[in-house]
Amino acid sequence: MTDMDDRDTTQRAIAGDRFALEILWRDHRRWLSAVLLSHMPNGADLEDLLQETAMNVCRKIRDLRDPERLRPWLRTIAINTAISAGRSATLRRKVRTMDDTELDPADPSIDHDEDHATARDTLERVLAAAQRLHPDYREPLILKSVRGLSQRAIAEALDLPETTIETRLARARRMLRQLLEEKGVPVPPAPRTAPGT
Template sequence: MPLEDTGAEFARLLRDHHGIVATVAASYCRDPHDRADLAQEIAVQLWRAWPKYDRSRAFSTWMYRIALNVAISAVRSATLRHRHAVPLDETLHDLADPAPHDAQAEQQVRALHRFIHAQAPLDRALLLLYLDERSHRDIAEILGLSETNVATKISRLRQRIRHEL
């Protein structure tokens, strides 16, 4: 396939799945400038990895894997660590958006956001994928874990959520 065609296909897929990049970036960066920088870095890394994309696999799974790896690496780097990387700000109500007038539900969502913020980067990624209703198989593939490990980690995180919230 000519480079122009692959570039157009990549741009279309990136546009179609822009929510993944936005969600991951917003989950790891509170500051809008940091969030934009991270989203741009994710897009760059996606483009670099594009020639190796296996078209027999779901694009969204591949995209999540790269986006989360970039985000986790960014959080671990000293430059973003001092800027207070945090997950799930108010722009992510598409993951768990209560009715506009339901104060109790809004309070629960804020508590969930605080809980996710307190998690290690891998658990944060796991929760994002779980909240995005990805299958254990997809989560395992994206994060490079076994399905059993994913199921165990999700079970433990759900128990902690029930206990802490």
């Protein structure tokens, strides 16, 4: 989608066009989930946060005054959703404990194959290391790894000059490499997947 298409769609969504709002969400939800991953509190569930973000976008789209600032506006909504989730973290931990009892060790979808488990561990370890970086570096790096998101789009979303983003990304890559070389990044538990998803 070109910037002009994006602007037009945004304007129509603000005016109450439901179809336009769906298109906007579809085009932006992937990187918004990466923003949530960068900011979500421990124990939070990405799917729940995304659902709440979608709801908040829907509720507040009419408050968006400048369609040119769609990306930073969406990012703010996502971050606020994550912060709000953090406030009720204790409650969520309780819910998570309940959910964990649902895991079925005999579930064939659970990966028991050693090679696959090792590969998954590697990916999860890299993501966990990225999530340990300082927020200034963490978010650009995670966003950069979302397929199709350009450095310019990241700069626009974070409301920063592109040169600043480039510098932060360059440092973030080094910091990530150093963190992984330290081998101090534990493998996080496998993310939960809702049945049927």
